[in-house]
Amino acid sequence: MRLHRNLCFSVIDGLTLIFNEGKYADKVIQQLLKRDKRWGARDRAFVAETTYDIVRWKRLYAEIAEVKEPFDRDNLWRMFAVWATLKGIKLPDWKYFENTPTRKIKGRFDELSKTRKLRESIPDWIDNVGLEELGEAKWTKEIAKQNEQADVILRTNTLKTTKEKLQNILHDQGIATEFIKGHDSALRLIERANVFVTDAFQKGLFEVQDASSQLVADFLDVKPGMKVVDTCAGAGGKTLHIASLMENKGQIVAMDIYESKLKKLKVRARRNGVHNVELKVIDSTKPIKKLYNKADRVLIDAPCSGLGVLRRNPDAKWKLEPEFLDRIRATQQDVLQQYSRMVKPEGKLVYATCSVLPSENQNQIKTFLKSEAGANFSLIKDKNVFAHTSGFDGFYMALLERKG
Numbered sequence: 185m186r187l188h189r190n191l192c193f194s195v196i197d198g199l200t201l202i203f204n205e206g207k208y209a210d211k212v213i214q215q216l217l218k219r220d221k222r223w224g225a226r227d228r229a230f231v232a233e234t235t236y237d238i239v240r241w242k243r244l245y246a247e248i249a250e251v252k253e254p255f256d257r258d259n260l261w262r263m264f265a266v267w268a269t270l271k272g273i274k275l276p277d278w279k280y281f282e283n284t285p286t287r288k289i290k291g292r293f294d295e296l297s298k299t300r301k302l303r304e305s306i307p308d309w310i311d312n313v314g315l316e317e318l319g320e321a322k323w324t325k326e327i328a329k330q331n332e333q334a335d336v337i338l339r340t341n342t343l344k345t346t347k348e349k350l351q352n353i354l355h356d357q358g359i360a361t362e363f364i365k366g367h368d369s370a371l372r373l374i375e376r377a378n379v380f381v382t383d384a385f386q387k388g389l390f391e392v393q394d395a396s397s398q399l400v401a402d403f404l405d406v407k408p409g410m411k412v413v414d415t416c417a418g419a420g421g422k423t424l425h426i427a428s429l430m431e432n433k434g435q436i437v438a439m440d441i442y443e444s445k446l447k448k449l450k451v452r453a454r455r456n457g458v459h460n461v462e463l464k465v466i467d468s469t470k471p472i473k474k475l476y477n478k479a480d481r482v483l484i485d486a487p488c489s490g491l492g493v494l495r496r497n498p499d500a501k502w503k504l505e506p507e508f509l510d511r512i513r514a515t516q517q518d519v520l521q522q523y524s525r526m527v528k529p530e531g532k533l534v535y536a537t538c539s540v541l542p543s544e545n546q547n548q549i550k551t552f553l554k555s556e557a558g559a560n561f562s563l564i565k566d567k568n569v570f571a572h573t574s575g576f577d578g579f580y581m582a583l584l585e586r587k588g
């Protein structure tokens with residue numbers, strides 16, 4: 185691979201914004217990709233993947249390069265040189281790469297890789313939490329898998345097409361996909377591609393959604409005609425899936441504390457041809473209380489640490505803080521206590537997170553079931569999905585039923 189100056193400069197600019205100005209990696213990369221209209225698919229992939237890679241391996245590369253935060257541009261070039269050297273890419277004779285100690289970089293990589301938190305490039309505290317909650321063997325495998333790039337997975341919008349038809353349509357546009365066993369609506373891209381620019385996407389034939397995330401709506405056991413409340417709907421990944429499973433029949437109330445997210449859901453629903461979703465901002469306890477005992481199904485896709493989706497959001501490793509984790513655990517129990525009241529007798533509730541930590545998952549369910557609000561419920565089944573065993577995102581989901 186040959187390094188191109190303007191692409192490498194873009195990566196360094198992006199890293200400055202992410203590391204030094206606290207900007208979100210996905211947003212920064214989105215902006216970077218708009219920089220030069222002449223960039224082809226490969227150039228764009230280089231900028232996106234190299235930036236994500238250096239974000240993912242920040243701690244390890246900074247240790248190898250012997251630089252400390254806040255990083256100046258020279259520091260970032262040194263980290264870039266580490267990235268290129270470890271990838272076996274020949275460094276051009278630009279001034280930024282003068283005196284790059286290639287052999288020393290490889291030696292330090294081997295040495296530092298003996299320690300998990302350095303090898304996997306994670307803060308000490310995350311390593312400690314993972315170790316404490318999952319044990320050495322599981323945590324070591326899971327965090328390694330969480331550092332790999334995730335596949336692109338699509339969910340067929342069955343309101344508009346079938347998985348087989350979608351596969352053919354994408355094939356005609358040069359995008360090869362395969363089915364995934366156990367995931368009825370999913371297609372996996374065999375090679376990465378920008379699917380958002382396809383006609384099929386504009387027409388709402390699919391959404392991009394990881395295979396684990398696609399299990400959640402299935403878990404909720406919805407039927408056409410039901411009244412379903414999606415309490416933490418965000419931009420609606422799961423709401424849209426639920427609408428497909430309900431064949432647009434019945435009613436879905438999609439709620440979130442952020443109106444901005446629900447606005448995105450509105451746009452997506454229109455593209456998907458979804459007609460049975462009502463949006464409600466949670467700005468007080470009123471909209472919740474109004475729905476007490478009314479819903480056949482309630483989904484709590486709870487806010488969480490995101491420790492199951494680091495493959496997609498590698499900068500979360502650096503943004504997460506122990507205090508946030510404590511606060512979010514309290515929120516998780518709180519939403520379980522409050523939102524479970526919307527389930528009617530014999531109705532069902534799914535609690536889900538994209539975390540692999542038991543303290544955000546099964547332990548929350550145990551606490552809930554022992555509480556007064558939880559005494560009305562019984563656990564039907566739950567499922568832990570780990571990236572290292574499934575190959576998809578880390579997730580947890582529990583299905584509870586309210587007694588009659």
Ligand SMILES: C[S@@+](CC[C@H](N)C(=O)[O-])C[C@H]1O[C@@H](n2cnc3c(N)ncnc32)[C@H](O)[C@@H]1O
Binds near residue numbers: 418439440441485519
């Ligand atoms: C895991 S995300 C939801 C993802 C979304 N369900 C999807 O499938 O695309 C959690 C959501 O919970 C929302 N949230 C945070 N605290 C909340 C609360 N107390 N009540 C309702 N929603 C909340 C966040 O704004 C966020 O959109």
